[in-house]
Amino acid sequence: xxxxxxxxxxxxxxxxxxxxxxxxxxxxxxxxxxxxxxxxxxxxxxxxxxxxxxxxxxxxxxxxxxxxxxxxxxxxxxxxxxxxxxxxxxxxxxxxxxxxxxxxxxxxxxxxxxxxxxxxxxxxxxxxxxxxxxxxxxxxxxxxxxxxxxxxxxxxxxxxxxxxxxxxxxxxxxxxxxxxxxxxxxxxxxxxxxxxxxxxxxxxxxxxxxxxxxxxxxxxxxxxxxxxxxxxxxxxxxxxxxxxxxxxxxxxxxxxxxxxxxxxxxxxxxxxxxxxxxxxxxxxxxxxxxxxxxxxxxxxxxxxxxxxxxxxxxxxxxxxxxxxxxxxxxxxxxxxxxxxxxxxxxxxxxxxxxxxxxxxxxxxxxxxxxxxxxxxxxxxxxxxxxxxxxxxxxxxxxxxxxxxxxxxxxxxxxxxxxxxxxxxxxxxxxxxxxxxxxxxxxxxxxxxxxxxxxxxxxxxxxxxxxxxxxxxxxxxxxxxxxxxxxxxxxxxxxxxxxxxxxxxxxxxxxxxxxxxxxxxxxxxxxxxxxxxxxxxxxxxxxxxxxxxxxxxxxxxxxxxxxxxxxxxxxxxxxxxxxxxxxxxxxxxxxxxxxxxxxxxxxxxxxxxxxxxxxxxxxxxxxxxxxxxxxxxxxxxxx
Numbered sequence: 296x297x298x299x300x301x302x303x304x305x306x307x308x309x310x311x312x313x314x315x316x317x318x319x320x321x322x323x324x325x326x327x328x329x330x331x332x333x334x335x336x337x338x339x340x341x342x343x344x345x346x347x348x349x350x351x352x353x354x355x356x357x358x359x360x361x362x363x364x365x366x367x368x369x370x371x372x373x374x375x376x377x378x379x380x381x382x383x384x385x386x387x388x389x390x391x392x393x394x395x396x397x398x399x400x401x402x403x404x405x406x407x408x409x410x411x412x413x414x415x416x417x418x419x420x421x422x423x424x425x426x427x428x429x430x431x432x433x434x435x436x437x438x439x440x441x442x443x444x445x446x447x448x449x450x451x452x453x454x455x456x457x458x459x460x461x462x463x464x465x466x467x468x469x470x471x472x473x474x475x476x477x478x479x480x481x482x483x484x485x486x487x488x489x490x491x492x493x494x495x496x497x498x499x500x501x502x503x504x505x506x507x508x509x510x511x512x513x514x515x516x517x518x519x520x521x522x523x524x525x526x527x528x529x530x531x532x533x534x535x536x537x538x539x540x541x542x543x544x545x546x547x548x549x550x551x552x553x554x555x556x557x558x559x560x561x562x563x564x565x566x567x568x569x570x571x572x573x574x575x576x577x578x579x580x581x582x583x584x585x586x587x588x589x590x591x592x593x594x595x596x597x598x599x600x601x602x603x604x605x606x607x608x609x610x611x612x613x614x615x616x617x618x619x620x621x622x623x624x625x626x627x628x629x630x631x632x633x634x635x636x637x638x639x640x641x642x643x644x645x646x647x648x649x650x651x652x653x654x655x656x657x658x659x660x661x662x663x664x665x666x667x668x669x670x671x672x673x674x675x676x677x678x679x680x681x682x683x684x685x686x687x688x689x690x691x692x693x694x695x696x697x698x699x700x701x702x703x704x705x706x707x708x709x710x711x712x713x714x715x716x717x718x719x720x721x722x723x724x725x726x727x728x729x730x731x732x733x734x735x736x737x738x739x740x741x742x743x744x745x746x747x748x749x750x751x752x753x754x755x756x757x758x759x760x761x762x763x764x765x766x767x768x769x770x771x772x773x774x775x776x777x778x779x780x781x782x783x784x785x786x787x788x789x790x791x792x793x794x795x796x797x798x799x800x801x802x803x804x805x806x807x808x809x810x811x812x813x814x815x816x817x818x819x820x821x822x823x824x825x826x827x828x829x830x831x832x833x834x835x836x837x838x839x840x841x842x843x844x845x846x847x848x849x850x851x852x853x854x855x856x857x858x859x860x861x862x863x864x865x866x867x868x869x870x871x872x873x874x875x876x877x878x879x880x881x882x883x884x885x886x887x888x889x890x891x892x893x894x895x896x897x898x899x900x901x902x903x904x905x906x907x908x909x910x911x912x913x914x915x916x917x918x919x920x921x922x923x924x925x926x927x928x929x930x931x932x933x
Contacts, residue, residue, distance in 0.1 A: 329393070331370050343393060368423075382417070403429040410453070429456045436472075446482070447482075447483075451488045459495065464560055472503040483518040492528075503537070515537060519544070520533055520544070525549075548565050566594035570600075576606050578607045581609070581922075591653070592610075595618070610637035615652065617636065622658045633670065634670045638673065646676035652684070667699065669698050682708055683709040689715060696711075701722050708732055710732075723758045726759075784847075786876035803893060803919060831870065852879075900918075
C-alpha cells in the first residue's frame, strides 16, 4: 500500500472514530448555579454576584446531568443539604466551592437526621465543603433499589455529629450504605476526607445495612477510600462491608472505639467484612480501643475472600495489630504481608486474649488459605503474653507463618494450634527468662527443641538479648551519602519573601520536598496528598517532642504560590501550623524526597520518593522516643 493511501485511510478512520465517539456521548446543557448563604439578598443563582442565599432555594430545584453548584468559600449555610436529581455517566453533577478562603460550611441542626443526603441518586461529585451537625449522620448516601453509580467525595471535612442516641452501627460521620438488599453501589470514591468527633459509631463506611446476608451479586463494586483521616469515634474508624474490588489505602485512623460501655459491638480502626478482592494497604492506625474485645488496628473479618492487609503501620493499640477471623462462614485466601506492628496489646486483658497477630474462628467458621509473611512486630505487653496467637480452624496445609520478625520483651513468643505452619521467622527476646513457643498445646523452651520435635520453624532463628537493649530496638541507619540538596535550594513563603533553611538548628527537623500539581477542578494530586496525610500524622504525634516538620512544595510553573488555587489547597489541608515553603521545580528535583535532620545539622535518615507511615514512625521513635499523644494539639472537636 502506498504511503499516500495509508495516510488517507488512517485519517478517514480517525475521523470516523472521533465522530462515533462524539455521537456516543450525549450532549448536555452544562448549567452553573451559585450559593452564598452570607449574601444579604438572594439572586437567581446564575452567578456569584446573583447567588442564592439559602439552602432552601437550592433544594427547590432538581439538577440535571452536567450541572455544577458552587458554594462560596468562607460562607456558612445552616440546615441540611439534600440536592435533588441525578447526573449521568458522561456528565455527573458536581457540588464544589468558589472564591478564596475556608471551605464553605454546611451546619445542620442537632435535630436534623444528617448534614448531607442523597437517596436513590447517582453520578454525583462533592468536594471542598465542610459538613457538621446532625443527629445520626454527617453524610448519608443511600437508596432502596437498583445500582447507584459514581458517588465521589473529595476534599471534605465532616465532624461533630453529636445530636442522637446510638442504636446500631449504621450511623456516624460518612456513610454510603444500601437501604435494602435490592440496592448497591458501583464506583464509589472517598478521597481526602477528614472525619472526626461523633457520638455515633462509624467514621467512614461503604457498605453496611441491616438485612442479613444477601448474595454477593448484591454487593457494591469498585469502592475506594484513600488519603482520608478519621479520629474520635465511638466505634469503627474506616470500613468496607459487602463489597467487591475494594480498597482502603493511604489513610489514618486514631482514637477509635471510644464508647465507654459496650452496647452495639466491638470496634476496630480499619477493616473489611464480607468483601471479595479487597485490599487494605499503606494505612496507619493507633490509639485504638474497645468497650469489649477487638480494639485492634486492622482486621480481615469473616466472610471475606481474597482480602489482603499489606504494608500498614499499627501502633499503640489496646488490642491486636492485625487479625484474621472466621465465624459462620469460610474466610478464604487471606494475605497479611509487610506490616509493622509496635506497642500493640496495651491492655493486659486483650494482650493475653489476642496478641499482636490474632487468628480466631468461632460459630462454625473457618479459614481456608492464609499467608502471614514479612511482617515486623515489636511486642512489649505489660505481662507475659504471646505475640502471635492462633486459635483458628485452618484448612489443612493452607496456613503459613513465615519470614516474620518478632522483637519481644515477653518470653512467650507464639501460641498456635497445629493448623498453622511456621518457617524462616526471626525471633529476638529481650530478657533473662527462658523463651517459650507453644504449638498444638505443647510448650517448647528453645527454638531448637521445637524444630526437632515437631518439624516446625526449620529455617527460623532466635536471639536472646539483655532487657536493657530494648531501648535501642529501633535500628538507626545513618545514610553513607547524605542528601543535602535542600540546603542548596532557595525557598520563599506564599508572599514571595525568603524562607530560610539553615543546616544547624537547635531542633530536630523533617523536610519533605514535594512536587505538587492540581487537577482541572483545582484539587491536589493524589501522590502529594498521600504523602501529606502521613506527614500531618507524624507532625501531630511528634511536634511536642521537638520535631519540626516542614513542607517544601514545588508547584508547576503555571500555578503561582500566591494564587487562590494554592491558598485554598493549603487552607483545606488544615496543617495546624506546619510550616510551608515553595521552590521552583527543576529536572534534578522533580521527585519527592524527605530528610530527617538532627539539631547538629546531620542528615540522619532520608527517603527517596514516598516515605510511608511505618518508615517515618520508626525513624522518629528511634531518635526521639515515644509519640507525645497527650500533647498532640488535636482535640476531639478540632
